[in-house]
Amino acid sequence: MKTQDYIDREQRYLASNYHPLPVVLNKADGCWVWDVEGHKYLDFLSAYSAMSAGHLNQRIQNALISQLNTLGVPSRAFYTDKLGAFAEKLCILSGMDQMLPMNTGAEAVETAIKAARRWGYQTKKIPKDKAKIIVSSGNFHGRTTTIVGFSSEAEYKRDFGPFDGGFVETPYGDLDALERIAADPHVCGYITEPMQGEAGIVMPPEGWLAEAQAICKKHNVLFIIDEIQTGLGRTGKDFAFQHEINNPDGLILGKALGGGVYPVSAFLASKDVMDVFDAGSHGSTFGGNPIAAAIGLEALSILEDEQLSLKSKTLGDYLKQSLIDMNSGYVRDVRGAGLWIGMDIDPDKISARTLCEQFKDEGILCKETHETIVRFAPPLTITKDEIDWALGRIRPILQSV
Ligand SMILES: Cc1ncc(COP(=O)(O)O)c(C=O)c1O
Structure with a gap:
C-alpha cells in the first residue's frame, strides 16, 4: 500500500475530527520517525509534548x-x-x-x-x-x-x-x-x-x-x-x-x-x-x-x-535565537520557553499550514496551531547536532520570502 491508500482508508473509516499532514508513519527511534515509504523525518512536535523522552526510549x-x-x-x-x-x-x-x-x-x-x-x-x-x-x-x-x-x-x-x-x-x-x-x-x-x-x-x-x-x-x-x-x-x-x-x-x-x-x-x-x-x-x-x-x-x-529541563532551556534558547536571527519576512514573532517555541506567521505572506507542509517535504514534522502559528516542540532528548540539521532545512524555507 502507498501513502495515499493509507490516507484514503483512514478517511473512509475515521471521524474527520483531525486534519493530519499527509504523511503516514510506521516507525520511530529517538527524535526520528519514518513513513511507510521509508522517508525519515525529525519529530519537531513530540505528540504535542507527550513524547519528551524520545521515541522508543x-x-x-x-x-x-x-x-x-x-x-x-x-x-x-x-x-x-x-x-x-x-x-x-x-x-x-x-x-x-x-x-x-x-x-x-x-x-x-x-x-x-x-x-x-x-x-x-x-x-x-x-x-x-x-x-x-x-x-x-x-x-x-x-x-x-x-x-x-x-x-x-x-x-x-x-x-x-x-x-x-x-x-x-x-x-x-x-x-x-x-x-x-x-x-x-x-x-x-x-x-x-x-x-x-x-x-x-x-x-x-x-x-x-x-x-x-x-x-x-x-x-x-x-x-x-x-x-x-x-x-x-x-x-x-x-x-x-x-x-x-x-x-x-x-x-x-x-x-x-x-x-x-x-x-x-x-x-x-x-x-x-x-x-x-x-x-x-x-x-x-x-x-x-x-x-x-x-x-x-x-x-x-x-x-x-538526563537533566531534561536544563537541556530544554539550553537548546531551546539556542533554537529560538537561531530562528529570530533568520529574520524571516514570513515571521512576525518568535516566542516560547525551553524547547517549546511558537512562530507567529504573517497570513498575508503564507499560511502556517503551508509552511508545515514545506517543512515536512524537507524532513521536519511539526504542526500549525490555528492558522498563523507554527509550533516547534521536539523531544527533550534532542541533540544540538539534530537541531542544527533542522535549522539547515528550515532556514532556506523561511528565507525564501
Ligand atoms: C494545557 C492542556 N490541558 C489539557 C489538555 C488535554 O489533554 P488530553 O488531550 O490528554 O485530554 C491539553 C492537550 O493538549 C493541554 O495542552
Whole structure:
C-alpha cells in the first residue's frame, strides 16, 4: 500500500475530527520517525509534548515490559506496589502534598474542577451550587463537554451545548480583571495554563503568575495550574510555574507523564484541598494502575537523570535565537520557553499550514496551531547536532520570502 491508500482508508473509516499532514508513519527511534515509504523525518512536535523522552526510549520500554510481565490492571479496589512510589516521587519533585491519578489530561482537569468546587462549598462555605471557577481567555484544557463549555474558541463548542455554567472568563495576563472577578465571594478557584499552548504559545507578561497567585491568595481562591503541556521540562524548568512561584494550590499534569506511550495524568494539590475527596467521591478504572505507575515513575527518573529541563532551556534558547536571527519576512514573532517555541506567521505572506507542509517535504514534522502559528516542540532528548540539521532545512524555507 502507498501513502495515499493509507490516507484514503483512514478517511473512509475515521471521524474527520483531525486534519493530519499527509504523511503516514510506521516507525520511530529517538527524535526520528519514518513513513511507510521509508522517508525519515525529525519529530519537531513530540505528540504535542507527550513524547519528551524520545521515541522508543529504552528505559520507558523496559519499565512497560517488566510491569506487563508482572501485574497489569487490578483496579484500585486493591493496593498495588508501584503507585505509592510514583506518587511519592511526583510529590517530592513538584513540591505538592498529594496526587490523584487519572488517564487523559481532560480527566485530570475535570478532577481539578471537582476539587475546587468541593473545597469551595466545604471550606470557603460558598452557598450550595453557587461556586464559580475563573478561567483564562484563550484557554485550552481538553475536550469534555464541561471543558469546552468554558473555552473562548467558538469552534470547540459549536453545537455541543447546553453547557454547565459556573465558569467566568478573565482576559489572560490581565491582573486588574482577575482582581475584580476574584473578589466575588462565590469564586472557589482559578484554573489557568502558566503559558498557553494551543492558543499559540502565548506567553503572559513577566511577573503575571506570581501576581495572579497573590491575588488568589488574598481572596481565598485556589490557584490551579494546568501544566499538561508545559510540565516536566518542556519550558526549561521541571514545571513552568517554577519560573515565578514556589507552589500553586493545585497542579494538573498529563502528556509526558506517560513517557509518550501510555495515558497517565494526575491532579496534585495541597493536603487540605485533596482532603475534599473521600472514598467513592471520584475514581477511574485505569487511573493509577501499575503499568501507568511504572511508566510515570520511569518518566520522572529520566527527567531527573538526563537533566531534561536544563537541556530544554539550553537548546531551546539556542533554537529560538537561531530562528529570530533568520529574520524571516514570513515571521512576525518568535516566542516560547525551553524547547517549546511558537512562530507567529504573517497570513498575508503564507499560511502556517503551508509552511508545515514545506517543512515536512524537507524532513521536519511539526504542526500549525490555528492558522498563523507554527509550533516547534521536539523531544527533550534532542541533540544540538539534530537541531542544527533542522535549522539547515528550515532556514532556506523561511528565507525564501
Ligand atoms: C494545557 C492542556 N490541558 C489539557 C489538555 C488535554 O489533554 P488530553 O488531550 O490528554 O485530554 C491539553 C492537550 O493538549 C493541554 O495542552
